[in-house]
Amino acid sequence: MEVWFTEDQTKHLRIGCRVREVLFSGQSPFQKVAVLDTVEFGRMLTLDNVIQTNIKDEFVYHEMITHVGLNTHPNPKKVLVIGGGDGGAVREIVKHKGIEKVVHVEIDQMVIDVAKKFFPELSSGFEDPRVEILVDDGIKHVKENKGVYDMIIVDSTDPVGPAVGLFGEEFYRSVFDALTEDGLFVAQTESPFFNSSLITQVTTTISGIYPLNRLFWAVVPTYPGGYWTFTMGSKKHDPLTVELNQGKIAALKTKWYSPEVHRSAFVLQPFVKELL
Ligand code: AG3
Structure with a gap:
């Protein structure tokens, strides 16, 4: 028997993955959580x-949601991750020797537990002594912590249901206040093919709050369109003009990010430029 997982990427478009085995399926207070062993992508x-x-x-x-920002800030010490309970972002952050503290705020305990059990490759950073995990609401956390973080990473789900607040003006203002005076943030901001109005809306909002706002992109085969964007809001440091430290970046042992990719990620195609 063939088992397939399908996601409705839009009302009229689906992605399907052949599944070898359903490893976990559960309902948390926030969402349905599942781990599938897929033939093409492995555990998902x-x-x-x-x-x-x-x-x-x-x-x-x-790599893109972390290293672009961490290499734009000259000396990031304290970083906040909102969402991203799988641990992938935290794993990349702790590769940076200068990092003193990573606060990881994930709302759903079940996602953290599943990551520890089924995704050790992603959640390995949880063991790092510099990492503090809080099961809490990220929106509340940024409101309660002012002027403390050099970088904030918003590794959210799509802008539906509980994540809607993570794409709104009030949240981006709280993030601004939670950053130090030369801090910056990076958020995942969806696909220009299927969510172009979100990119326009976020860009407009960010440019009204932050001195610098920059959109960059990468290829993620399993996300709608395969072309994915990230938005940076920065108080001072500009990812376009920063001098990149080749030796430091080589030490990160990345598979996608490099000094060249840092530069090229900000080169936008005309149809994307038009959204800004
Ligand atoms: N955050 C989710 C990105 C959105 C994916 N959207 C989609 N597949 N329709 C990723 C969390 C990884 N740490």
Whole structure:
């Protein structure tokens, strides 16, 4: 018997993955959590039937949501991750020797437990002594912590249900206040093919709050369109003009991110430029 997982990427478009085995399926207070062993992508985490990450392509997203910002800030010490309970972002952050503290705020305990059990490759950073995991609401956390973080990473789900607040003006203002005076943030901001209005809306909002706002992109085969964007809001440091430290970046042992990729990620195609 063939078992297939399908995600409705839009009302009229689906992605399907052949499944070898369903490793976990549970209902948390927030969402349906599942771990599937897929033939093409290996173990895959889905939340409410939406693909979050998988063993084969996760490195692209996790390297880009972390290293672009961490190499733009000259000396990041304290970093906050909101969401991303699988641990992929935290794993990349702790590769940076100068990091003193990573606060990871994930709302759903079940996602953390599943990551520890089924995705040791992603959640290995949880063991690092610099990492503190809080099961809490990220929106509340940024409101309660002012002027403390050099970088904030918003590794959210799609802008539906509980994640809607993570794409709104009030949240981006709280993030601004939670950052130090030369801090910056990076958030995942969806696909220009299928969510172009979100990119326009986020860009407009960010440019009204932050001196610098920059959109960059990467290829994530399992996300709608395969072309994925990230938005950076920065108080001072500009990812376009920063001098990149080649030796430091080589030491990160990345598979997607490099000094050249850092530069090229900000080169936008005309149809994407038009959204800004
Ligand atoms: N965050 C989810 C990105 C959105 C994916 N959307 C989709 N497949 N429709 C990824 C979490 C990884 N740490």
